[in-house]
Amino acid sequence: MQRSMIARLSTALIVPALVLLSSAAAAQDATPEAATDRATAVELEETLGPAPAPSQPWKICAIEKTLINEHWQQMKKGYEDAAAEYGVEVEVQASRDEADLTGQLAIAEAMLQGECDAFAVSPLSSSNLQPFLDRVAEAGTPLINVDDAKVEADVFVGGDHREMGVMAAEYIAEQLADGGQVAQIEGQAGSPAAQQRIDGYSTTVGETAGLELVASQPGDWDRLKALDAAANIMRANPDVKAFYANNDTMALGVAEAVANAGKQGEIIVVGTDGVPDAIQSVRDGNMQATIASFPYEMGRTALEVAIRLLEGQDVPGTVVSQQELITADNVDEYFPE
Numbered sequence: 408m409q410r411s412m413i414a415r416l417s418t419a420l421i422v423p424a425l426v427l428l429s430s431a432a433a434a435q436d437a438t439p440e441a442a443t444d445r446a447t448a449v450e451l452e453e454t455l456g457p458a459p460a461p462s463q464p465w466k467i468c469a470i471e472k473t474l475i476n477e478h479w480q481q482m483k484k485g486y487e488d489a490a491a492e493y494g495v496e497v498e499v500q501a502s503r504d505e506a507d508l509t510g511q512l513a514i515a516e517a518m519l520q521g522e523c524d525a526f527a528v529s530p531l532s533s534s535n536l537q538p539f540l541d542r543v544a545e546a547g548t549p550l551i552n553v554d555d556a557k558v559e560a561d562v563f564v565g566g567d568h569r570e571m572g573v574m575a576a577e578y579i580a581e582q583l584a585d586g587g588q589v590a591q592i593e594g595q596a597g598s599p600a601a602q603q604r605i606d607g608y609s610t611t612v613g614e615t616a617g618l619e620l621v622a623s624q625p626g627d628w629d630r631l632k633a634l635d636a637a638a639n640i641m642r643a644n645p646d647v648k649a650f651y652a653n654n655d656t657m658a659l660g661v662a663e664a665v666a667n668a669g670k671q672g673e674i675i676v677v678g679t680d681g682v683p684d685a686i687q688s689v690r691d692g693n694m695q696a697t698i699a700s701f702p703y704e705m706g707r708t709a710l711e712v713a714i715r716l717l718e719g720q721d722v723p724g725t726v727v728s729q730q731e732l733i734t735a736d737n738v739d740e741y742f743p744e
Contacts, residue, residue, distance in 0.1 A: 444724040448564075448708045451726055458711040459718045461495050467713045468523035469706075470515050471501035472531055472555065476628065476656060477682035478702045479529075482553070485706025486527070493714060498523075505595050505628055508535040515539040525549040525713040527564075530556040532597055549716040553709045554702075554728075556599040562722050564709045566730045568600045571698040572607025574732050575651040575677045576615065578696055582675055586617020587648035590640045592626040592633045592661055594653035604653045604679060621647060626657040633657030637664035641674075649675035655685035655697055662693040681733055686742045689733055696734045699741065704729060 446454065469486050471479045483499045490497035500518065502511035508531050515528065515536055526543055530536045533556045540558055543550050552560035555568070579589055591608055594601030605623065612620045622640045626633035633652060637660065641647055650665075652658035658678025665674045671693065678685050681699025688694040705728045715722050733741055 445727060446723045446725075447727050448704070448729065451708075451712075451723070455715065455720055455722075458493065458714045459720065461493055461714055462718060464495055465524040465714065465717050466496040466498065466522055467525045467527060467710055468518045468521065469497060469499040469527040469529075469553075469709070470511065470518065470536075471499060471529050472511070473504050473507075474501045475504060476654075477684065478654070478680045478700070481682070482529075482702040482706035485703040485708075486710050487706075488703075489707040489710040493710070495710075495714065497710060502531060505531060505598065508532060512536055512539060516542075519543070523548065525551065525717055527551040527553050527709045527713060528558070528560075529553045530558055532556055533558060533599055549713060551709050551712050551716075554600070554700075554705060561716060562712050562724060562726060564705060564712055564726045564728060566700045566705075566728050568603035569607035571679050571700070571730060572604040572609070572651070572653075573611045574607075574698050574730075575604075575679070575696070576608045576611035576618075578677060578732055578734075579612075579649045579651065579675055580615045580618060582695070583618065583648055586619075588619050588621045588644055588646050589649040589651070590621060590637075590644070590647050591623040592636055592650060592652040592657045593623060594625075594657070595627050596625060598628075601653050608651050626652065626660070628654055628656055630656050630660035630663075633660035634664045637661040638668065641665075641668050641670070647674065649677070651677045653679055655680040655682045658694055658697065659684055659688060662688055666693065681731075681742075686733065686738060689735060689738050690744075692735065696732055699731050699733045701729050701731075 473479055486497045486499050500514045511531050512535055516539055550560040552558050552563045554565035593605050612618045621644045624636040626636050650661045652661050655678040662676045665671055676694045678697040681697050685697045
């Protein structure tokens with residue numbers, strides 16, 4: 408099967424994307440595609456129309472980071488629901504956990520032996536899947552890079568992770584009118600998403616008068632590690648007023664640590680991803696906010712992009728998925744109970 412030739416959309420076609428995403432484009436220096444080669448998922452459909460009806464029952468093979476995290480579980484559901492809707496086949500596999508770099512490569516290489524018409528991959532790092540990526544390129548099979556680590560691909564589908572950190576810092580700054588000490592719980596070392604969120608948050612806090620970042624400790628995407636890290640930070644910094652956790656799993660651990668310390672309502676807790684437990688925590692007032700990345704829709708969009716490529720459509724090199732700051736004020740708007 409020949410790879411669909413990716414003739415990028417012209418600047419004129421996606422000017423609206425540049426207006427809406429100018430700040431995100433500036434922040435995504437690591438993105439290989441030029442800023443003129445971007446569109447949101449909504450703008451993609453407005454420009455190209457709905458994904459075309461498949462001319463044959465294509466098989467799309469998706470490789471996720473892990474299925475022990477709700478974020479990736481929701482993305483898997485998005486892939487599967489879209490595949491059922493379009494009448495194509497999807498196979499979704501994932502590594503054991505987010506530290507299993509060699510395991511993810513083994514899964515990817517095994518998938519190469521199957522009859523995959525396109526691949527959608529969410530690498531654990533920017534390099535762990537390189538042997539697989541090289542073979543996909545040699546075979547000319549369409550490749551969609553979904554979320555997190557950026558690799559050479561026909562299209563990247565995902566959020567702006569640095570901007571997520573920026574959004575968290577800006578929200579905290581708005582809540583702390585008089586300033587104060589803040590902290591961060593970091594994701595897995597080496598994770599591109601964690602690196603970008605850490606940078607966005609730390610840089611913005613450093614540029615905000617009145618805010619002081621007193622601690623930034625690893626939680627490795629783990630709830631219990633985040634709980635322990637937050638408890639230690641509060642003991643060492645009794646005046647800390649806010650935490651940003653690089654994902655919601657850790658944010659839930661931070662919220663638990665805050666409650667254990669008897670400081671619920673006194674310390675702001677912000678997470679990232681918008682997983683169901685975090686959304687409920689925002690409703691309950693245990694977390695004050697989360698940056699929702701809508702992984703279910705991301706999975707659907709990635710599968711639709713695969714179909715577009717297989718059917719010969721020209722797709723921008725970057726399709727930016729939706730992300731929103733979710734608080735008690737708007738949670739019902741985005742996540743109706």
